[in-house]
Amino acid sequence: MLVGDRLLTLSTKGRAIRHIPMSVSQRMTNFFADPQVSFLFMTFGMAGLLMEIYHPGAIVPGVVGAVALVLAFVSSQVVPIYWGGVALILLGMILLGLELVITSHGLLAVGGGISAVLGGLLLVNGQDPKYFVEPSFALHFWQVAPLGLTFAGFGFYLAFVVVRSKTKLPPQTGRKELLGMSAEVRRALSPAAAGMVMLHGELWTASADEFLEVGAPVEVVSVHGLRVHVKRKV
DSSP states (O other): EEEEEEEOOOOOOOOOOOOOOOOHHHHHHHTTHHHHHHHHHHHHHHHHHHHHHHHHOOOHHHHHHHHHHHHHHHHHHOOOOOOHHHHHHHHHHHHHHHHHHHHHHHHTHHHHHHHHHHHHHHHOOOOOOTTOOOOSSSHHHHHHHHHHHHHHHHHHHHHHHHHHHHHOOOOOOOGGGGGOOOEEEEBBTTTTOOOOOOOTTEEEEESSSOOTTTEEEEEEEEETTTTTEEEEOO
């Protein structure tokens, strides 16, 4: 044992071994010192907040996500975190969220999975001089790969659902898609005088074979240029 410039030898022969259990605070610190725990908290936290953003009012995903991110921040005080890895994980979550609103046939989700996997591999900063990090302490590919595979699988599932739903829809092109749509009378109309209806968020000139008062619900029967022929909706 080196104390200053002096080398001391500790004599432990015959000494009794006494085990000192960790306190609750020490056990919690030991738990948060696991980089897998930090990675999971960060992943679930970002996913929860993104779910709340895309589905406002759900509350539970937002609360769980916020708590998980706070715990991830606590873990980052124990584990040397490389913030470039955090940015890659966040990018992966954003790409997965965009897959929900943009039809990319799974490409965005695959990109998000790759980004999340790279972020997980780079999450623990073993070069930080304030810490001594063994190579076995960092996250390995087999530990973060399931997240990437989940992203990719979810993306391909969404793409499959979108393609299947499109194949089941009847072809709708041009003004044919207006046939059968509901509208509301904004200016009264009769067989002798045209009126106006609010259709698909737009005002259309309309004709009818009966008198229709303002506010009456109607249905499009036919389309003639910029005029629609309607009837009272039963």
